[in-house]
Amino acid sequence: xxxxxxxxxxxxxxxxxxxxxxxxxRHFDGARAQFTTWLYRVIVNLSIDLRxxxxxxxxxxxxxxxxxxxxxxxxxxxxxxxxxLVEALRALPVR
Numbered sequence: 001x002x003x004x005x006x007x008x009x010x011x012x013x014x015x016x017x018x019x020x021x022x023x024x025x026r027h028f029d030g031a032r033a034q035f036t037t038w039l040y041r042v043i044v045n046l047s048i049d050l051r052x053x054x055x056x057x058x059x060x061x062x063x064x065x066x067x068x069x070x071x072x073x074x075x076x077x078x079x080x081x082x083x084x085l086v087e088a089l090r091a092l093p094v095r
Contacts (some may be wrong), residue, residue, distance in 0.1 A: 003047035013050060017043045 001010040021028075021039055028038050070078070 003044070004050070009050070013043065013046050017046055020046070 001007055004010045004013060017039065021042055024042075028035065069075075
């Protein structure tokens with residue numbers, strides 16, 4: 001379940017792993033690894049394959065995010081105007 005995040009998907013993945021282990025047991029070499037290690041690697045490989053098959057749904061063609069924020073040049077101009085206004089106000093006499 002750590003690989004998939006869902007119990008049902010993990011159960012399906014384990015079932016597929018046992019089927020794959022049963023059909024490919026002739027490739028298992030007991031001198032190189034324990035059976036549990038080999039089976040674990042089968043499960044890891046199946047979970048990687050599952051993740052690769054699960055692609056994010058593409059955004060629709062008409063999807064367009066609207067950016068309501070002002071453009072950078074207008075933000076810069078507004079900031080400069082505020083600075084100029086603050087400097088002008090500070091330059092005024094107290095009365």
